[in-house]
Amino acid sequence: xxxxxxxxxxxxxxxxxxxxxxxxxxxxxxxxxxxxxxxxxxxxxxxxxxxxxxxxxxxxxxxxxxxxxxxxxxxxxxxxxxxxxxxxxxxxxxxxxxxxxxxxxxxxxxxxxxxxxxxxxxxxxxxxxxxxxxxxxxxxxxxxxxxxxxxxxxxxxxxxxxxxxxxxxxxxxxxxxxxxxxxxxxxxxxxxxxxxxxxxxxxxxxxxxxxxxxxxxxxxxxxxxxxxxxxxxxxxxxxxxxxxxxxxxxxxxxxxxxxxxxxxxxxxxxxxxxxxxxxxxxxxxxxxxxxxxxxxxxxxxxxxxxxxxxxxxxxxxxxxxxxxxxxxxxxxxxxxxxxxxxxxxxxxxxxxxxxxxxxxxxxxxxxxxxxxxxx
Numbered sequence: 001x002x003x004x005x006x007x008x009x010x011x012x013x014x015x016x017x018x019x020x021x022x023x024x025x026x027x028x029x030x031x032x033x034x035x036x037x038x039x040x041x042x043x044x045x046x047x048x049x050x051x052x053x054x055x056x057x058x059x060x061x062x063x064x065x066x067x068x069x070x071x072x073x074x075x076x077x078x079x080x081x082x083x084x085x086x087x088x089x090x091x092x093x094x095x096x097x098x099x100x101x102x103x104x105x106x107x108x109x110x111x112x113x114x115x116x117x118x119x120x121x122x123x124x125x126x127x128x129x130x131x132x133x134x135x136x137x138x139x140x141x142x143x144x145x146x147x148x149x150x151x152x153x154x155x156x157x158x159x160x161x162x163x164x165x166x167x168x169x170x171x172x173x174x175x176x177x178x179x180x181x182x183x184x185x186x187x188x189x190x191x192x193x194x195x196x197x198x199x200x201x202x203x204x205x206x207x208x209x210x211x212x213x214x215x216x217x218x219x220x221x222x223x224x225x226x227x228x229x230x231x232x233x234x235x236x237x238x239x240x241x242x243x244x245x246x247x248x249x250x251x252x253x254x255x256x257x258x259x260x261x262x263x264x265x266x267x268x269x270x271x272x273x274x275x276x277x278x279x280x281x282x283x284x285x286x287x288x289x290x291x292x293x294x295x296x297x298x299x300x301x302x303x304x305x306x307x308x309x310x311x312x313x314x315x316x317x318x319x320x321x322x323x324x325x326x327x328x329x330x331x332x333x334x335x336x337x338x339x340x341x342x343x344x345x346x347x348x349x350x351x352x353x354x355x356x357x358x359x360x361x362x363x364x365x366x367x368x369x370x371x372x373x374x375x
Contacts, residue, residue, distance in 0.1 A: 013092060013136055020129040038130040041137070086180040089166075092139035092173060094119050094132050106180060108153065119178065121301040124150040125319045131161065138163045138176045148183070152301055152324050153348055158183030213359045216247055220363045229373040232257075236339060237264045239367045243343060243360075250321060250344035254281040256291045256331075257338045268346075272321070275311060281340070284309040284317075286328050291337040296329040296364070298357040308342070318344075325351035329364040331371065338371055 086103035090096055096119050099111040107114070107122055120128040127149040134145040144164045151159060162179045220242050227235045236253040244251045244266035253264040260281045267273035281287045286307045290297055299307070301324060305316035308326075318326075323344045331339040341364055345352060 010140070016093070017129065017133055017136060020132060034126055034130050038133045041133055088119055088178040088180070090119050090135060090176050090178055092136050092176070094135045097175060103180065107151070118303060121303050122151055124152050124155050125305065134163055135176050138165050139174045141165060141174060155347060213356065216242070217359060217363060221366065224366055224370040227370055229370065232338070232371045233263050235367060235370045240264045240266050248343035249346045249349065252276065252342040254287055254340045255338070256340060257336070263339070276317065278312065279309060287340050287342065290328045290330050290340050294330045294332045294337055296327065296357065296361050298327050298352060298354070300325045300351045302326060322346045324349065327352050327357050327360050329361050331364055331368040333365065333368040333372055338368060341367070
């Protein structure tokens with residue numbers, strides 16, 4: 001039974017990575033060689049590892065794996081306590097088990113938030129499949145690996161990731177130690193400079209962001225009070241115009257009542273807006289789920305590339321737009337949703353915060369009242 005279970009886990013991992021590679025076909029031409037290398041690597045894995053393993057499982061001669069070494073566990077703890085570079089411990093699916101202090105400073109993600117989430121969620125879409133494939137290979141015991149990746153928030157800065165296998169005592173599977181280094185050697189000490197911060201100097205950044213939200217809320221209220229009462233499409237378009245630009249790179253307004261239809265799309269360019277306006281909102285799982293449940297959704301580094309459906313060429317919208325965070329809110333007042341507002345932020349732009357999502361949720365109720373009001 002253990003032989004069959006181990007082979008089944010490896011096969012399931014392979015199937016998931018192939019699905020990721022299929023989703024990565026829509027990346028730009030410059031990133032395609034990385035995706036192609038990952039695909040070739042997976043084919044080699046099938047020929048060199050999975051097929052011989054299948055034959056051993058069939059013949060009942062699969063060797064037993066050795067138990068974990070306690071010294072490796074002590075070494076891993078020492079690395080996390082003393083290593084000055086960003087270090088992450090992930091499983092065979094690249095899900096974070098632990099981050100050291102330098103890694104939390106380097107990635108900008110708290111350890112408690114990152115634990116249990118895929119490390120690939122921090123990477124650019126073009127690098128995710130390659131990183132997951134290499135992490136799986138290291139976890140299978142095929143040797144250390146090294147590759148260059150790009151973080152979604154800093155796509156122009158290369159990061160060298162070195163992967164090595166460790167087997168802590170008591171763990172059922174081999175885990176992967178990931179050491180991250182900035183592309184330029186002169187920047188290696190960036191993370192350590194911020195690892196143990198001195199007394200924090202207060203600044204006005206938080207106050208400024210709060211004041212900006214209040215200005216946005218005031219502008220939205222003014223727009224809704226002057227909009228034609230009860231005119232659903234006009235109200236939605238004017239509300240979308242308020243949110244577009246300074247607050248979001250993309251604003252998509254969908255009407256739900258009487259059948260789903262796309263009312264407004266504001267994008268970085270008119271061509272992109274026209275392309276997404278032709279999409280049927282019923283094919284967007286995020287929109288349909290928000291309309292059904294009536295609950296807002298905030299996603300930072302969305303893991304599912306198909307969450308907002310696909311464009312006319314079959315490419316995931318979130319990948320094509322390089323979406324790094326999104327907020328989706330329903331327009332509902334005491335009944336079924338009348339519409340859905342979806343906002344994207346892309347590239348290196350700061351992700352939506354909880355405060356911004358809460359403000360948008362408040363504005364969505366005001367928009368709903370303006371839609372439902374009688375002339």
